[in-house]
């Protein structure tokens with residue numbers, strides 16, 4: 001198979017590596033020429049130093065050349081670059097190509113998910129070819145061939161299963177799903193909760209606070225995803241709880257590290273400068289707040305992270321999330337309308353098939 005990976009950063013390179021281990025011909029494209037040169041020399045010295053890349057992988061500076069023969073196109077650029085890259089790629093992609101976005105995030109100006117952005121810029125003929133890969137996966141661990149499982153969501157079952165087979169290697173196990181919106185909302189909102197988790201640790205709290213933040217964070221993300229039409233069970237899978245636990249409990253997560261620094265009382269610009277890379281959760285906090293307001297969904301942890309990042313609130317106020325808010329119940333609160341609908345349906349089923357869909 002011939003593959004084009006657009007975006008030769010950590011994640012694009014790690015997935016390019018996985019595909020190249022199968023003998024696929026992988027062309028990596030990016031605007032960063034030194035990165036492409038280093039890939040052709042079999043190492044991405046900037047984003048994945050120390051990993052020897054297979055010889056079937058090379059840097060390709062021309063987008064047209066990268067896409068001309070590609071049977072699988074992987075979009076791995078940061079979320080805010082997706083529109084411009086998708087627009088440039090649109091006229092160059094072959095009709096029968098499989099498409100997979102591995103980017104997590106929401107476009108800040110429009111509040112569109114990556115699937116909405118790509119549908120906006122790609123011709124109609126390619127919409128059914130689109131799939132979205134997400135799940136608990138640090139790039140460096142995939143490139144070291146540590147066993148990893150991900151979810152690939154798409155609306156066309158046959159296309160999604162072809163992409164699943166393409167990414168399957170002895171160390172990378174993809175599951176398929178038809179819940180694109182659930183997978184996308186989970187992949188974006190978990191970054192904001194990771195900042196809260198890092199902050200708890202930075203403040204000197206420990207396992208209790210982390211577990212509470214992850215669990216209540218999951219409740220918030222589920223509410224938003226369900227309000228947008230997601231299946232709540234998606235949030236219990238790899239793209240939901242899997243990615244949330246990964247991001248919230250490892251110093252490999254940039255978002256966790258930003259939160260940790262803020263929890264220690266350091267300034268955001270200082271922490272970000274030290275990181276030297278983008279922590280998408282800082283932007284995601286804005287988008288998630290706006291999406292929650294639009295959907296009329298309560299997301300107090302995400303709201304608090306937003307207030308710390310953009311309104312000067314002190315991260316030490318994480319304590320007030322636990323101490324001052326009105327007491328609630330779970331899981332009714334957590335699954336909201338969906339749970340009530342489920343119960344009504346359960347009562348109907350118990351009473352016999354009164355309606356054809358019971």
Ligand SMILES: NC(=O)c1ccc[n+]([C@@H]2O[C@H](COP(=O)([O-])OP(=O)(O)OC[C@H]3O[C@@H](n4cnc5c(N)ncnc54)[C@H](O)[C@@H]3O)[C@@H](O)[C@H]2O)c1
Pocket residue numbers: 006007008009010011012029030031032035047076077078079081084085102103104105137138139140277278280
């Ligand atoms: N790093 C990980 O472990 C990981 C894991 C899973 C998902 N992701 C997701 O993958 C996406 C990419 O993350 P990353 O970690 O690879 O980022 P990165 O910062 O390591 O790399 C981004 C790459 O995109 C390139 N780029 C930026 N703007 C571009 C443009 N306009 N045109 C062409 N290339 C452009 C940059 O030059 C860089 O090489 C994010 O949405 C992230 O959430 C990352």
